[in-house]
Amino acid sequence: MKTKIFISHASPSENDFTKWLALKLIALGYDIWCDLLFLEKGIDFWKIIEKEIRVNTVKFLVVVSESSNKKEGVLNELATANKVKRELCDDTFIIPLIIDENLRNDDLNIELVRLSNIDFRKSWAKGLQDLIESLEKTKVPKKSPDPSKSNQLYQQIFLHNKKKIEREEIYDSNWFSIISFPSELRFHYFENLMPKNYDIRQLSFPAIRYKQYVCTFAWEYDFMEQLPKTELYNNKYSIKMSVEDVLSGQYNTEFINNLECQRLIVQLVNKAFENTMHESKLQIYQMSNKFGYWFPKGELDKDKYNKIQLVGKQRDKNWHFGISGAGKLYPFPVLMISSHIFFTEDGRKLIESKSIQHSARRKQGKNWWNDDWRNKINAFIKYLANNEDSFSLEVGSEEKIIISSASVEFISEVTYNIPEKNTLLDEVELADLNMLDYAEDDLSS
Structure with a gap:
């Protein structure tokens, strides 16, 4: 048969x-x-x-x-x-x-x-x-x-030639430590001082609605220009809490529990990163639940930063290395940076076809080893930091979140032999064989 x-x-x-x-x-x-x-x-x-x-x-x-x-x-x-x-x-x-x-x-x-x-x-x-x-x-x-x-x-x-070796090795990560937060998380009672159906995302500094309050790191007077009625706001109605206490898990009240506070802090970090990137000279790509950022051709000298290529050619297309970012508080506060590759025909306008982007990304990514990805992420972050040891996210007229421009390192007790061929993308594609996912791949995979 x-x-x-x-x-x-x-x-x-x-x-x-x-x-x-x-x-x-x-x-x-x-x-x-x-x-x-x-x-x-x-x-x-x-x-x-x-x-x-x-x-x-x-x-x-x-x-x-x-x-x-x-x-x-x-x-x-x-x-x-x-x-x-x-x-x-x-x-x-x-x-x-x-x-x-x-x-x-x-x-x-x-x-x-x-x-x-x-x-x-x-x-x-x-x-x-x-x-x-x-x-x-x-x-x-x-x-x-x-x-x-x-x-x-x-x-x-x-995977026949990829066995672990009992030897200590230091690995870089895509985590960048948050060095410091503002001392206070503030809840301003702006319920009657904002226009009806006001889009809070329009505010100059990151803010999130919580009950009848606006949760932010900023002072109440930071919003007077966009919300004129707040000029007469009495700050005795604001609720303030120690960020240090929230991060240590020690803050719980009837108004808000500690986990909810931490969730709001992460959202404010993400919004602050988004604002900072939107104000830069980078191009923006909106994915399903986040934004990706990349350099247009010609923005950098020879399309490199610190001698690392961040824009290049793939036959009739241009590839553009890009990043997205997200805050994380556990096991310690960091900004996680994810890598992306975007493709254009003219160096500025993204190719609209998702399948062409997906195919080109796999082809380009197969030529990059871990060192390549790490170097490109680090070069991108050093650009944001202007080659300093840290960079800041503005969260108020007097308030900043300070982030290290050096990635977090981890020590592993084992290592492995580098294979003769870069099959990283093959392994990612093939490794999850326990179920079928019929959802169409998002351009950010």
């Missing part, structure tokens, strides 16, 4: 997608064959491939891109699959999987034009969902889902 799903692809341009797809299907219980997982080097590979297609294959998946659409090896496999299709009288034997946004249906190989294809261009997760529905509809045999099997293959094939 034929049970195997054969995955045909062009190597190496489609390796990432093929590994991801193969291991996902294996985790779901399907019997998969693809050369990346099961073909040993130095053997007569064509005889093995032909036998797999003719004798064992129940469905033939062909990964379609500009490369595979004219790759000799893929075309040979497709020709064999067409013969099997006619022998089985199975019009659904060959299933094209289109992953290349630049490939139009009119450009498809003549053998694929009339076949029903599955579109992975906008979302790998949605494409996988559609593929599974097709496999179930045609009753392709499978065993019970077993994520451990695909995890085992992943460990054997992709």
